Amino acid sequence: MNARLSNRLTPPRSAPDAISAQSRKLIESAFVGTVVLFDFSADIAPDTWLESAAGRLIEHLRWNERETEATAVVALVPAQLAAEALPFAEAAVGALRGIVQSTTRERAHHTEPLNLVVGTAGDLDAVAETLKFLSDRGGAYVAGATLDLRVGRTHLQ
């Protein structure tokens, strides 16, 4: 990641209060680049998650990605989801993954989008550690990857 870039956090449009100020600060301080945060909270109808998230990420990449070489896409997915909501969460995460892969191939020299999927806003230590690694020299060659930090979890109620 490019250490010259400043932190910028794009707040979630549809759930402005879902991520606490403290959580946002922790993520902001961990990553050098732009973090686009998605919160798939139950306050929003699950069947609208994909369209709102994909539309927002494409708009962000379309207008902002040339200004920065590093974009991290952080998707916060509730660790406990009702069975009927789970396919929509996975679909939304999958759509973000598709956009990240597509954009990386299309503009590899301009941007380094990364897709991080985490269980809850309570898992921010894991997010922060991963973002810090991506910003450091050791993570410099990571681009276009999906890092699913939920692995090993159960998502069903």
Next chain:
Amino acid sequence: MTVIVTGAAGAIGSACVDVFLAAGHRVLAQDLRTDAIGPRDNLTVVTGNLTEPADLERLSRAVDGPLDAVVAAHGVAGSAALENCTPEFVNRVLTVNWRTVPSLFKAVERQLSASYGIFVSVASQAALSGESENAAYCAAKFGVRAWSETQALVRADIAFRCICPGATESPLLIAAQRQFAEAEGVTQEEYYKARTRQISLGRYGKPSEIAASILYLSARGTRPRVLAVTGGDGLL
């Protein structure tokens, strides 16, 4: 067996209608425009828009008796460079290629559940690996694949299967090929030669080959949840 095929006037959809009828099944063929679908035995044509709840309801009501399978074969092309992905363009690609799939499922869920039926989503190779200048389409198709795979895990009463066709001879592909060839400054023939060099079988797939795979996925028994039919493209 009774099966609904959406996008039945398209290349893959119409090939599905052919193989299901040839196999002796009853087919409800849905599309936005159905003029090109001629009358045949065991075929019911339903004209409608899958983004309209009333049309979805009408499609569901057109099923006479048990519904064994649904093949969601509808879709629109969605290639565009990122700077050309306007909100209107993205909304159209996501609405047709993603939103209508769970909407269609919701409309037929009760009937499929009653018959332990099968829901086959036609995704794309673009659901397996991101493609340049295809962000909105990839978003929709990745979403469809993930939705189908997860439904397969959480539902015991309905089988969910997803097919990911590679480059398939169709008007959609020809239009996209023309666009890609122009962008690269080469002829369509040159583009075809270069593109098919990446495919193990050295050619595009035929709609009939995709339809045969969909017929296989629509049968009861053990089947893959996701089947890539790409002629080896992406596996090299």
